[in-house]
Amino acid sequence: MLSLLALAGCAGAASSRSTATAPATTATVDCDRIAGNGRTFYENNPTYTDPRDDGAEWSSTPPEEQGMDSTLLRTGLTKLGNNASLFSALVIRHDRLVAEQYYHGSGVQRSNNVHSASKSILQALVHIAIAKGDIGSLDDPVADYLPEYFGNVSPDKKKITIRHMLTMTSGLDWTEDSTEGQVEEASNWVQTILGRSLVSVPGATYNYSSGNTHIVSAVLQKATHMSTCQFAHQHLFQPMGITAEHWGRDPRGIFSGGYNLYLTPREMAKFGLLYLHDGKWDGQSLVPQRAVRAAQARTTQVDDTIAYSEGWWMHTISGRSMYFAWGYGGQFIYVIPSADIVLVTSENTSNTSNNKEINSTAFIRDYLLPSITGP
Numbered sequence: 611m612l613s614l615l616a617l618a619g620c621a622g623a624a625s626s627r628s629t630a631t632a633p634a635t636t637a638t639v640d641c642d643r644i645a646g647n648g649r650t651f652y653e654n655n656p657t658y659t660d661p662r663d664d665g666a667e668w669s670s671t672p673p674e675e676q677g678m679d680s681t682l683l684r685t686g687l688t689k690l691g692n693n694a695s696l697f698s699a700l701v702i703r704h705d706r707l708v709a710e711q712y713y714h715g716s717g718v719q720r721s722n723n724v725h726s727a728s729k730s731i732l733q734a735l736v737h738i739a740i741a742k743g744d745i746g747s748l749d750d751p752v753a754d755y756l757p758e759y760f761g762n763v764s765p766d767k768k769k770i771t772i773r774h775m776l777t778m779t780s781g782l783d784w785t786e787d788s789t790e791g792q793v794e795e796a797s798n799w800v801q802t803i804l805g806r807s808l809v810s811v812p813g814a815t816y817n818y819s820s821g822n823t824h825i826v827s828a829v830l831q832k833a834t835h836m837s838t839c840q841f842a843h844q845h846l847f848q849p850m851g852i853t854a855e856h857w858g859r860d861p862r863g864i865f866s867g868g869y870n871l872y873l874t875p876r877e878m879a880k881f882g883l884l885y886l887h888d889g890k891w892d893g894q895s896l897v898p899q900r901a902v903r904a905a906q907a908r909t910t911q912v913d914d915t916i917a918y919s920e921g922w923w924m925h926t927i928s929g930r931s932m933y934f935a936w937g938y939g940g941q942f943i944y945v946i947p948s949a950d951i952v953l954v955t956s957e958n959t960s961n962t963s964n965n966k967e968i969n970s971t972a973f974i975r976d977y978l979l980p981s982i983t984g985p
Contacts, residue, residue, distance in 0.1 A: 639853050641839035646858030646870060651790040651799075651820075653870055655960040658721040658855035660874050665718070667851055668876065670707035677984030678708055686977025687711050693957070695940065695965045697722060698875040700954040701978065702883065710875075714958070721855040721872045722956055725937030729823050729868035730905070731846070731881060733776055733921035734889075735830060735838065737901035738845050744833045748773035748920075752804075755829045759804045767804075770812045772829060775822040776920040777909045781810040784819035793821065799860040800828045816910040816918065820868050823921070824860070827867025838865040850884065850891050852877045868921070875956050881935075882943040882952035906933050915971075927971060928979050940967040944974070949982060 646653060673680040678701075687699050687709060697716035701709040712718065739745040745755075752775065753760040753768045760768055766781070774780045783789075783806040796802040803821040810817075827838045834841050839857045847853060858870030884890070885905060889897030901920075908917040908924055917924040924933045935943040940957030953974065959965050 639839070639843045639848075641837055641843070641857070641865075644854060644856050645839065645865070646856070648859055648861040648863075649794070651794040651869075653723065653858055655723045655958075657716075657960070658872055660719040660721050660853070660855055660877075662851075662853070663719070664851060664876060668707050669705075670710070673701075673703075673708040673981070674983075676703040676706050676708050677982060678703060679981040679983050682977055682981040683709055686973050686981070689977070690955070690968055690973055693940075693966060693968050695958045696968060697956040697958055698954070700875050700879050700952075702879060702952040702954075704950050705883070707879075712875075716956075716958075718876065719874060721874045721877075722941075723856075723869075723937075723959060724871055724873050724878060724935075724941045724956070725869055725939065725959065726820065727878065727935035727937035727941045727943055728866075728871035729820075729921035730935035730943065731842070731871065731921075732823055732826055732830075732838075732868050733905065734846060734881075734884075734897045734901055735842055736772065736776065736826060737898045737904075738896070739830060739834055739841070741898045742834075742845075745772070745829070748776065752825060752829060755832045756800065756804070756825075759801055764808060766811060767808050772826060773920075774812045775826045775829075778816050778818050778822055778918060779813050779909070780817075780819065780822050780825075781808050781812045781815060782817075782819065782821065783807040783809045784817060784821050786818050786820065789819075789821060797861050800825060800862070800864060816912065818918075823868030824864065824866065828864045830867075831864060837863070838867065846896055849894060849896055850877075850880050852880060875954050878935075878941075878943050878956070879952055879954045882945050882954060885933075885945050886947065886950070886952055906931075925971070927974050930979065932974075934970075939965050940970070942970050944970070946974075949979065951978070953978060 691713045696713045699711050749771050752770050770780050793799050793802050830838050856872040858866040885902050888899050889902050904920050905922040907919050910918045912918050922933050923936050930948050932946040939959035942955045944953040
C-alpha cells in the first residue's frame, strides 16, 4: 500500500522561493542520547520516528504547475513501488514538492539509515570546518590531526591527506563489506583502520572504503573539539530544521563517518536542495560554494557510466549531468541542476535478503526526465 501525498499539491503553501524553510525554533540535539553503542560497524537498520511535524515548512504544487506531466510521473512512481523494499520517493522541481509517495508502511516521519549517502553530508561538514578555520585544507595530512597513530609508520603513509580519504584514494588496504568485520572486533577502530597496510601510493588508486570516511570523522572531531554529531547539528542541520534520530559511533566515541546516520526522506531532500542552491539555505550560506563545485568535479571514473568525487557520485542520463548521494540499498539524493530537480528515494535495508535496490537510472531516464514539459 502506498500513500500519495503531493501529486495533487496538498501541502501548505509558502511565499518564499524555497520549498522548505527553517522552523521558528529548533531544539538542541542530545548526541549522547541518539548515539549508537559502538559494538557493530554496521547496525541492523531499525526504523525511528521523527517527532516533529515539518509539514508547514514545505510547499507543494501539482506537477503541471512546475512544467511536469503528472500522469507520466505517477506511472513511474507506481512502477518504482513494485519493489517490495521501497520506502519513499520525492520529486522537487523549481523548489516545489511535486511528488511525495510513501510505500509499504513507511511515512513522512519515518527515519531510516541513509547509509553511505551520509558520506556526501560528511563532505559538507569538512568544507564547513575549513571555512571556519578548524581545518587548514583538504590537503592537510591526516597525521597533522591524529599524530598519535603515525608514530612508527612509513613516510608514504604520513602523506595521506584528508582529500585522499574523501576521494577514496588513501591507498590503505580495504575490502568494502568485508574489512568492517575485522575493524569492529577492535576496541580502537581508528587505530585499526590506519594500521591497515598501504597497498598503493596515496592519491594514485581509487578504492571505495567506509574506513576512509570514518577517519575523516575522527579528524573532524579532533579539529573542532566537538563530536561530528554536534558539529553537524550546530553548523548544518539545525539551521535547516533537521535533527538526526540516530547516529552510530565507535567504542571510543567517534561518530560514524559515512554510515549509520538516520534521517527522514524530507530531511534528505533538504540537503539535496542545499546543494542545488550552491550551499545556501533561506539566503544563508551554510556550505561553501567550493564544496558544491567539488561534489561535481570528477576525481575517478569508476566505470563506463558513473564517476566519483568527494563523497558524491556523478552520472549523465539522457544528456543531463547530475550528481548524487548514494547509500546502500537505494538511499538516493539526486541533484539535477539543468532540470532544477532534486530526487530522493529511501529503501528498507533491515532485511537484506529481501532488499533489491531500485533502478534509479531507469526511473530517471524513462519517467522523470521525459515528464518535463516546460522550463
